[in-house]
Amino acid sequence: MTDALFPRERAEVAPGAVHVPGWLGPARQRELLDACRGWARPPAGLRTVRLPGGGTMTARQMCLGRHWYPYGYARTAVDGDGAPVKPLPAWLARLARDAVRDAYGTGGSGADAPGTPGGSHTAVRDDGTYGIGDEGTYGVADSGAYDIALINYYDVDARMGMHRDSDEKSPAPVVSLSIGDTCVFRFGNTETRGRPYTDVELRSGDLMVFGGPSRLAYHGVPRIHPGTAPPGLGLTGRLNITLRVSGLD
Ligand SMILES: O=C(O)CCC(=O)C(=O)O
Numbered sequence: 001m002t003d004a005l006f007p008r009e010r011a012e013v014a015p016g017a018v019h020v021p022g023w024l025g026p027a028r029q030r031e032l033l034d035a036c037r038g039w040a041r042p043p044a045g046l047r048t049v050r051l052p053g054g055g056t057m058t059a060r061q062m063c064l065g066r067h068w069y070p071y072g073y074a075r076t077a078v079d080g081d082g083a084p085v086k087p088l089p090a091w092l093a094r095l096a097r098d099a100v101r102d103a104y105g106t107g108g109s110g111a112d113a114p115g116t117p118g119g120s121h122t123a124v125r126d127d128g129t130y131g132i133g134d135e136g137t138y139g140v141a142d143s144g145a146y147d148i149a150l151i152n153y154y155d156v157d158a159r160m161g162m163h164r165d166s167d168e169k170s171p172a173p174v175v176s177l178s179i180g181d182t183c184v185f186r187f188g189n190t191e192t193r194g195r196p197y198t199d200v201e202l203r204s205g206d207l208m209v210f211g212g213p214s215r216l217a218y219h220g221v222p223r224i225h226p227g228t229a230p231p232g233l234g235l236t237g238r239l240n241i242t243l244r245v246s247g248l249d
Protein backbone atom coordinates (compact mmCIF):
# COMPACT_ATOMS: atom_id res chain seq x y z
CA MET A 1 0.00 0.00 0.00
CA THR A 2 2.83 2.38 0.79
CA ASP A 3 4.14 1.78 -2.72
CA ALA A 4 0.93 3.03 -4.26
CA LEU A 5 0.81 6.13 -2.10
CA PHE A 6 4.48 7.03 -2.29
CA PRO A 7 6.17 5.66 -5.41
CA ARG A 8 9.89 5.29 -4.91
CA GLU A 9 11.80 7.65 -7.15
CA ARG A 10 15.24 7.79 -8.73
CA ALA A 11 17.59 9.44 -6.27
CA GLU A 12 21.18 10.68 -6.38
CA VAL A 13 22.48 9.34 -3.08
CA ALA A 14 25.85 11.06 -3.49
CA PRO A 15 27.45 12.78 -6.50
CA GLY A 16 27.64 10.09 -9.20
CA ALA A 17 25.78 7.49 -7.07
CA VAL A 18 22.27 6.93 -8.36
CA HIS A 19 19.49 4.63 -7.10
CA VAL A 20 16.86 3.64 -9.68
CA PRO A 21 14.06 1.69 -7.94
CA GLY A 22 12.37 -1.10 -9.89
CA TRP A 23 14.68 -0.89 -12.90
CA LEU A 24 14.36 -4.62 -13.60
CA GLY A 25 10.79 -5.76 -14.18
CA PRO A 26 9.57 -9.13 -12.83
CA ALA A 27 10.37 -11.03 -16.05
CA ARG A 28 13.93 -9.68 -16.16
CA GLN A 29 14.47 -10.52 -12.48
CA ARG A 30 13.36 -14.11 -13.09
CA GLU A 31 15.66 -14.43 -16.12
CA LEU A 32 18.61 -13.17 -14.11
CA LEU A 33 17.76 -15.46 -11.21
CA ASP A 34 17.63 -18.47 -13.56
CA ALA A 35 20.97 -17.46 -15.06
CA CYS A 36 22.52 -17.07 -11.59
CA ARG A 37 21.32 -20.55 -10.61
CA GLY A 38 23.22 -21.91 -13.62
CA TRP A 39 26.39 -19.90 -12.90
CA ALA A 40 26.28 -20.99 -9.23
CA ARG A 41 26.92 -24.62 -10.19
CA PRO A 42 30.48 -25.91 -10.37
CA PRO A 43 32.96 -25.55 -11.95
CA ALA A 44 33.94 -22.12 -10.62
CA GLY A 45 30.51 -21.83 -8.97
CA LEU A 46 29.28 -20.28 -5.74
CA ARG A 47 31.93 -20.35 -3.02
CA THR A 48 32.69 -19.10 0.47
CA VAL A 49 35.34 -16.40 0.30
CA ARG A 50 38.17 -16.68 2.82
CA LEU A 51 39.74 -13.42 3.94
CA PRO A 52 43.50 -13.00 4.50
CA GLY A 53 42.90 -12.35 8.22
CA GLY A 54 41.42 -15.83 8.66
CA GLY A 55 37.73 -14.93 8.57
CA THR A 56 35.19 -15.70 5.88
CA MET A 57 32.70 -13.48 4.07
CA THR A 58 29.12 -14.25 5.05
CA ALA A 59 27.80 -13.52 1.55
CA ARG A 60 28.79 -16.34 -0.78
CA GLN A 61 30.13 -15.38 -4.19
CA MET A 62 30.66 -16.36 -7.79
CA CYS A 63 32.24 -14.44 -10.66
CA LEU A 64 31.98 -14.08 -14.43
CA GLY A 65 34.64 -12.73 -16.78
CA ARG A 66 37.35 -12.57 -14.12
CA HIS A 67 37.58 -14.22 -10.74
CA TRP A 68 37.77 -11.83 -7.80
CA TYR A 69 39.63 -12.95 -4.71
CA PRO A 70 40.89 -10.85 -1.76
CA TYR A 71 42.40 -8.75 -3.24
CA GLY A 72 42.79 -9.04 -6.99
CA TYR A 73 41.50 -10.65 -10.19
CA ALA A 74 42.45 -13.94 -11.83
CA ARG A 75 41.28 -15.99 -14.80
CA THR A 76 40.65 -19.07 -12.69
CA ALA A 77 38.99 -19.66 -9.31
CA VAL A 78 42.36 -19.47 -7.57
CA ASP A 79 40.83 -19.58 -4.09
CA GLY A 80 38.11 -22.06 -5.11
CA ASP A 81 38.18 -25.18 -7.28
CA GLY A 82 40.82 -23.71 -9.62
CA ALA A 83 38.56 -23.95 -12.68
CA PRO A 84 38.48 -21.26 -15.41
CA VAL A 85 36.01 -18.49 -14.61
CA LYS A 86 32.80 -18.56 -16.66
CA PRO A 87 32.51 -15.98 -19.46
CA LEU A 88 30.44 -12.83 -19.05
CA PRO A 89 27.67 -13.05 -21.66
CA ALA A 90 27.32 -10.15 -24.13
CA TRP A 91 23.70 -9.56 -23.05
CA LEU A 92 24.85 -8.90 -19.48
CA ALA A 93 27.51 -6.44 -20.66
CA ARG A 94 24.80 -4.65 -22.68
CA LEU A 95 22.52 -4.58 -19.64
CA ALA A 96 25.30 -2.82 -17.71
CA ARG A 97 25.65 -0.16 -20.42
CA ASP A 98 21.87 0.34 -20.45
CA ALA A 99 21.93 0.68 -16.67
CA VAL A 100 24.55 3.43 -16.81
CA ARG A 101 22.58 5.24 -19.49
CA ASP A 102 19.35 5.07 -17.53
CA ALA A 103 20.89 5.96 -14.18
CA TYR A 104 22.71 9.03 -15.50
CA GLY A 105 20.04 9.99 -18.02
CA THR A 106 16.50 11.04 -17.33
CA GLY A 107 14.59 8.44 -19.32
CA GLY A 108 14.23 5.77 -16.66
CA SER A 109 12.76 3.45 -19.24
CA GLY A 110 13.78 0.36 -17.31
CA ALA A 111 15.25 -2.87 -18.55
CA ASP A 112 11.90 -4.29 -19.62
CA ALA A 113 11.69 -1.72 -22.37
CA PRO A 114 14.86 -2.25 -24.37
CA GLY A 115 15.53 0.34 -26.99
CA THR A 116 13.35 2.98 -25.41
CA PRO A 117 15.22 6.25 -25.78
CA GLY A 118 16.28 7.97 -22.61
CA GLY A 119 14.26 11.10 -23.34
CA SER A 120 15.21 14.58 -24.45
CA HIS A 121 17.50 15.17 -21.48
CA THR A 122 19.35 11.91 -21.83
CA ALA A 123 22.94 12.11 -20.68
CA VAL A 124 24.21 9.95 -23.55
CA ARG A 125 26.14 12.39 -25.70
CA ASP A 126 26.79 12.27 -29.44
CA ASP A 127 30.25 10.85 -28.84
CA GLY A 128 28.80 7.98 -26.81
CA THR A 129 29.92 9.28 -23.41
CA TYR A 130 27.66 9.69 -20.40
CA GLY A 131 27.30 12.13 -17.58
CA ILE A 132 24.92 13.90 -15.29
CA GLY A 133 24.24 17.21 -16.96
CA ASP A 134 27.55 18.71 -17.97
CA GLU A 135 29.53 17.46 -15.03
CA GLY A 136 31.66 14.96 -16.86
CA THR A 137 31.79 11.49 -18.25
CA TYR A 138 32.31 9.63 -14.97
CA GLY A 139 34.87 7.37 -16.52
CA VAL A 140 32.63 5.76 -19.10
CA ALA A 141 33.98 7.59 -22.13
CA ASP A 142 37.27 5.81 -22.46
CA SER A 143 36.36 2.55 -20.81
CA GLY A 144 36.06 -0.75 -22.56
CA ALA A 145 33.10 -3.05 -22.26
CA TYR A 146 31.76 -4.27 -18.94
CA ASP A 147 33.73 -7.49 -18.54
CA ILE A 148 33.34 -8.62 -14.91
CA ALA A 149 30.39 -9.67 -12.76
CA LEU A 150 30.64 -10.41 -9.05
CA ILE A 151 27.50 -12.14 -7.85
CA ASN A 152 26.84 -12.29 -4.11
CA TYR A 153 24.22 -14.48 -2.47
CA TYR A 154 23.03 -13.35 0.98
CA ASP A 155 21.05 -15.59 3.26
CA VAL A 156 19.19 -13.98 6.16
CA ASP A 157 22.27 -13.64 8.34
CA ALA A 158 24.71 -12.50 5.67
CA ARG A 159 26.17 -9.00 5.63
CA MET A 160 28.92 -7.14 3.84
CA GLY A 161 31.23 -4.81 5.72
CA MET A 162 32.14 -1.33 4.49
CA HIS A 163 34.68 -1.58 1.66
CA ARG A 164 35.70 0.06 -1.61
CA ASP A 165 35.63 -1.63 -5.01
CA SER A 166 39.22 -0.77 -5.80
CA ASP A 167 40.73 -3.81 -7.55
CA GLU A 168 39.66 -2.61 -11.01
CA LYS A 169 41.96 -0.44 -13.14
CA SER A 170 39.11 1.32 -14.98
CA PRO A 171 37.24 4.31 -13.50
CA ALA A 172 33.96 3.20 -15.17
CA PRO A 173 30.95 3.18 -12.85
CA VAL A 174 30.00 0.06 -10.89
CA VAL A 175 26.53 -1.23 -11.81
CA SER A 176 24.66 -3.09 -9.07
CA LEU A 177 21.45 -5.11 -9.56
CA SER A 178 19.46 -6.57 -6.66
CA ILE A 179 17.15 -9.58 -6.76
CA GLY A 180 15.20 -11.19 -3.92
CA ASP A 181 15.04 -9.97 -0.33
CA THR A 182 15.25 -6.28 0.45
CA CYS A 183 18.47 -5.08 2.09
CA VAL A 184 19.88 -2.00 3.72
CA PHE A 185 22.65 -0.74 1.45
CA ARG A 186 24.96 1.73 3.19
CA PHE A 187 26.61 4.23 0.87
CA GLY A 188 29.36 6.26 2.47
CA ASN A 189 32.21 8.54 1.51
CA THR A 190 35.63 8.07 -0.07
CA GLU A 191 37.62 8.86 3.10
CA THR A 192 36.44 6.63 5.92
CA ARG A 193 34.32 3.54 6.64
CA GLY A 194 32.20 5.63 8.98
CA ARG A 195 29.92 8.63 8.68
CA PRO A 196 28.75 10.41 6.71
CA TYR A 197 26.79 7.70 4.96
CA THR A 198 23.30 7.21 3.60
CA ASP A 199 21.25 4.04 4.10
CA VAL A 200 19.26 3.07 1.01
CA GLU A 201 16.68 0.30 0.91
CA LEU A 202 17.45 -1.89 -2.11
CA ARG A 203 14.54 -4.07 -3.19
CA SER A 204 14.22 -6.74 -5.83
CA GLY A 205 14.70 -5.12 -9.24
CA ASP A 206 16.51 -2.03 -7.96
CA LEU A 207 19.56 -0.59 -9.70
CA MET A 208 22.42 1.32 -8.09
CA VAL A 209 25.15 2.89 -10.20
CA PHE A 210 28.17 4.49 -8.58
CA GLY A 211 30.81 6.27 -10.59
CA GLY A 212 32.66 9.56 -10.92
CA PRO A 213 33.33 11.12 -7.50
CA SER A 214 31.61 8.14 -5.83
CA ARG A 215 33.43 5.37 -7.71
CA LEU A 216 35.71 4.66 -4.75
CA ALA A 217 33.24 5.42 -1.96
CA TYR A 218 32.95 2.95 0.93
CA HIS A 219 29.76 0.92 0.89
CA GLY A 220 28.32 -2.19 2.51
CA VAL A 221 25.23 -4.21 3.36
CA PRO A 222 24.50 -4.10 7.12
CA ARG A 223 21.22 -5.99 6.97
CA ILE A 224 18.89 -8.21 4.95
CA HIS A 225 15.14 -8.16 5.59
CA PRO A 226 14.12 -11.83 5.49
CA GLY A 227 11.04 -12.93 3.57
CA THR A 228 10.72 -9.69 1.59
CA ALA A 229 11.44 -11.07 -1.89
CA PRO A 230 8.53 -10.85 -4.36
CA PRO A 231 6.33 -13.91 -3.65
CA GLY A 232 6.30 -15.07 -7.28
CA LEU A 233 10.09 -14.98 -7.68
CA GLY A 234 10.89 -18.18 -5.83
CA LEU A 235 14.04 -16.99 -4.08
CA THR A 236 14.86 -17.10 -0.39
CA GLY A 237 17.56 -14.57 0.36
CA ARG A 238 19.15 -11.91 -1.82
CA LEU A 239 21.28 -11.91 -4.95
CA ASN A 240 23.36 -8.91 -5.91
CA ILE A 241 25.11 -8.66 -9.26
CA THR A 242 27.80 -6.00 -9.59
CA LEU A 243 29.09 -5.33 -13.09
CA ARG A 244 32.45 -3.69 -13.57
CA VAL A 245 34.96 -2.71 -16.24
CA SER A 246 38.25 -4.34 -15.29
CA GLY A 247 40.63 -2.15 -17.28
CA LEU A 248 42.87 -5.25 -17.31
CA ASP A 249 44.39 -6.80 -20.44
O1 LIG B 1 25.30 -6.60 -2.24
C1 LIG B 1 25.46 -5.43 -2.52
O2 LIG B 1 24.51 -4.66 -2.71
C2 LIG B 1 26.86 -4.85 -2.59
C3 LIG B 1 27.89 -5.82 -3.10
C4 LIG B 1 29.24 -5.21 -3.13
O3 LIG B 1 29.48 -4.17 -2.61
C5 LIG B 1 30.34 -5.90 -3.85
O4 LIG B 1 30.15 -6.99 -4.38
O5 LIG B 1 31.45 -5.34 -3.90
Ligand SMILES: [Fe+2]
Binding pocket: 163, 164, 165, 219
Ligand atom coordinates in the same frame (compact mmCIF):
# COMPACT_ATOMS: atom_id res chain seq x y z
FE1 LIG C 1 31.39 -3.41 -3.29
